[in-house]
Amino acid sequence: MKIPLALVRVATPVVMWAASLRRRALPPQFAVLEMTTAIWPALALRAIVRVGIADRLARGPATPDELARDLVLHEPSVRRVLRLLSGYDVVHEARNGRFELTRIGRCAARDTPESVADFVRYAGEPWQLDSWERLSETLRTGVPAFEIVHGTSFFEYAGTHPEAGELFDSAMTAVAPLYGFAVAHAYDFSHASPVADVGGGSGLMLRAILRAYPDVQGVLFDLPGAISRAPQVLGDERARVRVEAGDFFELAPSGARTYLLSHVLHNWEDERAVKILSNVRKELPADGRVLIVETLLCDKPNRWSAGNLNDAQMLSLVRGRERTRAEYADLLRQAGFTIKRIIPTAAAESILVCAPG
Ligand SMILES: C[S@@+](CC[C@H](N)C(=O)[O-])C[C@H]1O[C@@H](n2cnc3c(N)ncnc32)[C@H](O)[C@@H]1O
CATH class of the missing domain: 1.10.10.10 (Winged helix-like DNA-binding domain superfamily/Winged helix DNA-binding domain)
Incomplete structure (x- = not known):
């Protein structure tokens, strides 16, 4: 059934x-x-x-x-x-x-x-499990266990260890269709073109959106390693996508009407998240929108929530965190945005629809 x-x-x-x-x-x-x-x-x-x-x-x-x-x-x-x-x-x-x-x-x-399967392999890799195993050291110091074990940040490690980097990208590629499909169906993208997926990995979320909206054009922006598989992942949708390598702490791609940040802000502490948002703000037209796709932290105590679970994973791996609605509102305000709506999706993720102002 x-x-x-x-x-x-x-x-x-x-x-x-x-x-x-x-x-x-x-x-x-x-x-x-x-x-x-x-x-x-x-x-x-x-x-x-x-x-x-x-x-x-x-x-x-x-x-x-x-x-x-x-x-x-x-x-x-x-x-x-x-x-x-x-x-x-x-x-x-x-x-x-x-x-x-x-x-x-x-x-x-x-x-x-x-x-x-690639997510199963990724989550069970020793370089992943070690971080959970050393979570007690994060409790003592506040430093992500990943950095304590490996002496470097998660994304530096993924960039300098090709096998780990490829497995991380494959794991994200394996799970992205689950929420990509949910996002493509929860938000009306018919007047959103061009849509720039910033930190969009190999392009699965963008592919789901373009498949649902045949008139929408896309921009895929990520680090060079992450976009290397984009041509094959985008497949028939490739012709409608400008693929651009870059660092979102330096700039955001230009020329889009809608900017998507999916599972990006939760990787970073507030100051760096504001930097990413500010770079997007510089490119966003006055009537444009930023869509933030994340699992929100539960603001009620004593509840199970996917946001709380993902937050613990962020705690052990990176200097990021999941956030409540109020915390996102504050973060966005610092970068010059307000939240217009929060749309739940069929997956665990919600879409925060943000406008300049
Ligand atoms: C957790 S993944 C999310 C991928 C995709 N948006 C999704 O929702 O499945 C975070 C993405 O941010 C990208 N990223 C990390 N640091 C970056 C940087 N400095 N500039 C651009 N992209 C970066 C990673 O390569 C990765 O694709």
């Missing part, structure tokens, strides 16, 4: 509230053990992606014996890990002992249309 994403978004707080009731009903020690061990199935999922089991199962069901033979693995270990993941609805074991991917498991294989 396919449940509409918008319904899932509305239902998520209810489901999380029910989960918190369940946790409260447990003896508290069990609740702590459950949270502490939640990382184990996450790493088991990553392991079956890494050794190729997910890709092999995407081609058809197989027994652990067949998987071990085809992929040169240890059969009893394969069986035990798949048995664990069958409890998380990643694989299903049939009566004949063959395992197949469920609709969730198919997203962990690389060559399926719904694949987010």
